[in-house]
Amino acid sequence: MEHLANQITLRGTLASLPQFSHENHGHRFFRFLLEVPRLSGAVDILPVVAQEEILNAADLSAGEMLTVTGQVRSHNIRSDGRRHLLIFVFPTKILCEDGEPQNAVTLEGTLCREPTYRRTPLGREICDVMLAVPRAFKRADYLPCILWGRTAQETAQCHTRDKLRVQGRLQSRAYTKVTEGGSEERTAYEISALSAELLSNA
Numbered sequence: 001m002e003h004l005a006n007q008i009t010l011r012g013t014l015a016s017l018p019q020f021s022h023e024n025h026g027h028r029f030f031r032f033l034l035e036v037p038r039l040s041g042a043v044d045i046l047p048v049v050a051q052e053e054i055l056n057a058a059d060l061s062a063g064e065m066l067t068v069t070g071q072v073r074s075h076n077i078r079s080d081g082r083r084h085l086l087i088f089v090f091p092t093k094i095l096c097e098d099g100e101p102q103n104a105v106t107l108e109g110t111l112c113r114e115p116t117y118r119r120t121p122l123g124r125e126i127c128d129v130m131l132a133v134p135r136a137f138k139r140a141d142y143l144p145c146i147l148w149g150r151t152a153q154e155t156a157q158c159h160t161r162d163k164l165r166v167q168g169r170l171q172s173r174a175y176t177k178v179t180e181g182g183s184e185e186r187t188a189y190e191i192s193a194l195s196a197e198l199l200s201n202a
Contacts, residue, residue, distance in 0.1 A: 004108070005107065005108040005109065005133055005134055006071040006072060006106075006107055006108075006109075006133045006134075006135070006141065007069075007071065007105070007106045007107075008068075008069070008070060008071060008072050008089055008104065008105045008106075008170060009067065009068070009069045009102055009103075009104045010034055010036055010046065010048075010066075010067070010068045010069075010089065010102060010103055010170070011036070011065065011066070011067045011068075011097075011099055011100070011101055011102035011103075012034045012035050012036035012037070012044075012046075012065065012066065012101055012102075012103075013034070013035045013036075013063065013064070013065055013066075014032060014033075014034060014035075014060060014061075014063060014064055014065075014066055015032070015033040015034065015035050015045065016032060016033060017032065017060065017061075018030035018031060018032040018050065018055055018060065019031055019032070021049055027051050027052065027053075028051070028052040029049055029050065029051055029052070030049070030050055030052060030055055031047060031048065031049050031050075031088075032047075032048050032050075032060075033045050033046065033047055033048070034046050034048055034066065034068060034089075036101050036102075036103045037101045038101075038103075038169075038171075044103065044169075044170065044171050044172045045172050045187075046088075046089060046170055046172060046189070047087075047088040047089065047189070048068055048088065048089045048090075048091060049073075049088045049089070049090060050090070050091050050094065054091055054092070054093070054094055055094065057094070058094040058095065058096055059096070060094070060096065061096075064096055065096070065097065065098050065099070066094055066095065066096060066097075067094070067095045067097050067099070067102070068089060068091045068093075068094050069091060069092060069093045069094075070089055070090050070091035070092045070093070071089070071090050071092075071135075071141070072087065072088075072089060072090075072105060072107070072133075072141065072143055072170060072191070073087070073088055073089070073090040073135075073141050074086065074087055074088075074141040074142045074143055075088070085142060085144075087143065087144075087170075087189035087190070088189075089170070103169040103170060103171075104167075104169065105166075105167065105168055105169055105170050105191050106165070106166070106167050107131055107133050107143060107145070107164075107165070107166045107167075107191065108133065108163070108164070108165045108166075108199065109131035109132050109133035109134065109140070109143070109163070109164065109166075110131070110132045110161055110162070110163050110164075111129055111130070111131065111132075111158055111159065111160050111161065111162050111163075111164065112130050112131070112132040112142065112160065113129075113130050113160055114159060114160055115127050115128065115129045115155055115156050115158055115159075116128040116129075117152065117153075117156035124148065124149075125148065125149055125152045125153060126146060126147070126148060126152055127146070127147045127148075127151075127152035127153075127155045127156045128144065128145070128146055128147075129144075129145050129147070129155060129158075129164070130142055130143070130144055130145075131143050131144075131145055131164060131166065131191075143190075143191060144188075144189075144190040144191070145166050145168070145190060145191040145192075145193050145196075146190050146191070146192055146193065147166075147193045147196055148192075148193075151193060151194075151195060151196050154196070154198075155196050158198060162198060163198070163199040163200070164196050164197065164198060164199060165196070165197040165199055166191060166193045166195070166196050166197075167193065167194055167195045167196075168191050168192050168193035168194045168195070169191070169192055169194075170189065170190075170191055170192075171189070171190060171191075171192045172187050172188070172189055173187065173188045173189075173190065174186070174187055174188075175187075175188055
């Protein structure tokens with residue numbers, strides 16, 4: 001089932017009040033950022049795009065702590081003649097409640113390209129995969145995942161069309177993009193996997 005193949009729960013602090021994003025099939029959608037601290041002390045700043053009815057039920061105020069449950073979604077846009085993959089959280093429920101920070105993602109999907117295995121300059125093993133996670137109406141979300149250590153080694157042996165279950169967290173990562181006009185500071189969003197399991201393709 002689609003909703004079981006893509007689940008995320010976040011608990012963090014509302015960084016700013018939601019702003020109108022777009023309208024689709026008569027529904028209005030709003031975007032806001034949620035700040036979710038890691039155990040390391042770093043903070044992930046994650047985009048959330050919510051339907052107006054979901055927001056109205058929560059009655060948000062800036063700076064308060066929220067629990068967001070829903071799915072990780074992707075959307076392809078064209079800008080400057082190039083395609084960009086937008087990653088965001090699509091909530092089915094938002095609650096105003098205090099508690100420990102939380103960032104938990106479970107995905108089940110199909111590898112849509114060969115894994116990329118590499119080592120950092122310090123020798124840390126990394127494997128990058130792109131997971132196609134099914135959505136309703138025969139659509140899919142294309143979600144980048146990064147795996148580490150032994151999990152990276154094992155996943156590097158997988159191939160396109162293999163099915164994986166990945167558990168981890170959604171993270172934000174700042175990087176510098178060098179362009180013809182100079183360098184730009186950008187933010188990438190990806191699932192940092194704690195575990196990955198190869199599923200039967202049957």
